[in-house]
Amino acid sequence: MKNIMFIAPPAAGKGTQAELVVEKYHIPHISTGDILREISKEDSEIGEYVRETMASGKLVKDEITYQLIEERLNKDDCKNGFIIDGFPRNLDQAIEYDKILEKLGYEIGNVILIDIDKNTLEKRITGRRLCENCNAIYNINDKNNTPKVESVCDICGGKLYQRSDDNLEAFATRYTTYLEKTEPIIEHYKEKGVLKTVDGNDTVENIFNKIDEIIK
Numbered sequence: 001m002k003n004i005m006f007i008a009p010p011a012a013g014k015g016t017q018a019e020l021v022v023e024k025y026h027i028p029h030i031s032t033g034d035i036l037r038e039i040s041k042e043d044s045e046i047g048e049y050v051r052e053t054m055a056s057g058k059l060v061k062d063e064i065t066y067q068l069i070e071e072r073l074n075k076d077d078c079k080n081g082f083i084i085d086g087f088p089r090n091l092d093q094a095i096e097y098d099k100i101l102e103k104l105g106y107e108i109g110n111v112i113l114i115d116i117d118k119n120t121l122e123k124r125i126t127g128r129r130l131c132e133n134c135n136a137i138y139n140i141n142d143k144n145n146t147p148k149v150e151s152v153c154d155i156c157g158g159k160l161y162q163r164s165d166d167n168l169e170a171f172a173t174r175y176t177t178y179l180e181k182t183e184p185i186i187e188h189y190k191e192k193g194v195l196k197t198v199d200g201n202d203t204v205e206n207i208f209n210k211i212d213e214i215i216k
Ligand SMILES: [Zn+2]
Pocket: 131, 132, 133, 134, 135, 136, 153, 154, 155, 156, 157, 158
């Protein structure tokens, strides 16, 4: 199994696809967010630093993140492939990530770009509704995913609500940041010949089948 990195704009369903890959192939899902949360519970100098930095809303220094990622990827469960998530976030980090992999004797593997129209993402964002009781997710802009009764959860009858950051303004900000920081990463891996593009204007199942074709 080759290592996998997903690149996708916000709301493209990257997390869902990563879960499906983990379910089928039983490889670890390495998320920098999880690594930082774990280390912040530790009673060590680095644990304390991460805890205080996160609590103050600041970003953990790159060198610390690199060190933690290297330690995590060096564990035995990563030797047969893994998914890296939430990292790298910009070109500098991508270059550093490549160095870490080289040091550990790993290949970059498959860098999979879920390519999706901005318009489709906007529809997903503005149509998303969550059940306040069981957290089920619906989308009123997707006829396959609309609740049977308006604003009522099919599963538990709970009330549906819209998340406050699911609006076009917040999305535009996240999307602009994505383009700015991520386009150079895409170019970087394209030049290295490891970038695979999957059309994300499709159902979760169809997108997964395309990803599965690449990784199996
Ligand atoms: Zn519900």
